[in-house]
Amino acid sequence: GVAKDVQGNPIVGATVEYMSLETGRKYNLKTNNKGEFFSLGVAPGKYKVTLSKDGKVIYFFNNVPVGLDEDANTLNFDMAKEQSKAAQQTGMSAEQAKKQQEEAAKAQKENLNIKALNEKLATSRQAMQAANYDQAVQAMTEATQMDPNKDLLWFTLGDALTGQAKKTQATDRAAAKPIYEQAVAAYQKAIAIKPTADYYNNLGQAQTQAGQVDEAIKSYNQAATLDPTRAAMFYFNLGAVLTNTGKVDDAIEAFKKSIAADPNRADSYYWLGVNMIGKATLKGDKMVAPEGTADAFNKYLELQPNGQFAQPAKDMLASIGASVETTFGKKKATKSK
Structure with a gap:
């Protein structure tokens, strides 16, 4: 048959x-x-x-x-x-039967298309885990050509391109920039279909590496607006970008927002202190830091006494003549006379 x-x-x-x-x-x-x-x-x-x-x-x-x-x-x-x-x-009439057949054929075609796209996604993710970014980019480029209307495909392509750019950057920084720009374009297409906090966050990372700092700032702020529950992370990422580009005042505000969103995020206190100490002035032979600098470093040490920045935090405190407060935020008991 x-x-x-x-x-x-x-x-x-x-x-x-x-x-x-x-x-x-x-x-x-x-x-x-x-x-x-x-x-x-x-x-x-x-x-x-x-x-x-x-x-x-x-x-x-x-x-x-x-x-x-x-x-x-x-x-x-x-x-x-x-x-x-x-x-x-x-x-049903013959016309209704024909319409039903057409709808069934369309659904069958869509199911086959979805299956093929899922296979491309799986191939790309496996390739990225193996740091084979060229294969990942190829798989997702083909996927977006098959269906340019799915945000996840463009987002995954952006991730693959970002990985490819980072790998290229290790040996040729100039060659990495246009790849980051391609990643930016991919993330923007994902956002045009479905704006999410994660899409904006990854867009911000790619924009930073592509030298589009002002646009990256907007992307991180938009990520925090879309998902306030993770605003601490997004504002921290924003603060990191501002720190690396020398925008000290803006970085301080970003880390303060990160702390406001999550008062237990230790790294935000450390980098807040780092940026504040960048505004320190010399009076004679003594370094005078803005008010709150020592508090930021001591809060970091309270939260992460053995963290990766514990020693640098202590060194910073010593540089401004401040002591390490082991009971930060608590009033010391006074002896009764």
Whole structure:
């Protein structure tokens, strides 16, 4: 027999299972590139014949007789014909049946497209885990060409390009910049479809590396607006960008916002202190830091006494003549006289 879909195309690589209704014995046949299937070894009897592909049943016939006459054993799966029969049984007109067939064909095509896109996503993610960013970029470029209207595809392409740029940057900083710019474009396309905090955060990172600092600042602020529950992280990332570009006053404000969003984020206190000490002045041979500088470093030490910045924080305190407060934020008990 032959298996064809609702559009009349051959169903290739499908399984046709003959199951004897008398003995339960099963015969599995495969359709070729023309949708054809055949076997000379099926014993006479009555069978349930099921057409399936990728583990999903497409259609089945019950009480199918198989005899010794080979010509009489022909069985075709014509999905357009079967859908038309089903439509007539429910009282639908020919036009309604045709529309139903078209919708089913469209859904089938969409399902196949989704499957292919998921395979591209899986390939890209595996490649990125193995630091094979060229393969990841290629897979996601193909995916966005297949369907340019899915935000996740553009976002993942942006991540793949960012990884590729970082790897390139290790040996050629100039060559990395245009790749970062491509990542920016990919993230922007994702945001145009569906703006999310994560998309803006990663966009900000790529914009920073591409030298688009003012745009990066806007992106981090937008990320914090879209997801206030993670604002501490987004403002911290913003503060890092501002610190690296020498925008001290703006960096101080960003780290203060990060602390306001999460008072237990230790690193925000440390970098707040670093930026504040950058505004210190000399009076004679003594360094005078803005009010709150020592508090920032001591709060970091309270939260992370053995953290990666513990020693630098102590060194900073020593440089401004401040002591390490082991009971920061608590009033010391006074002795009664």
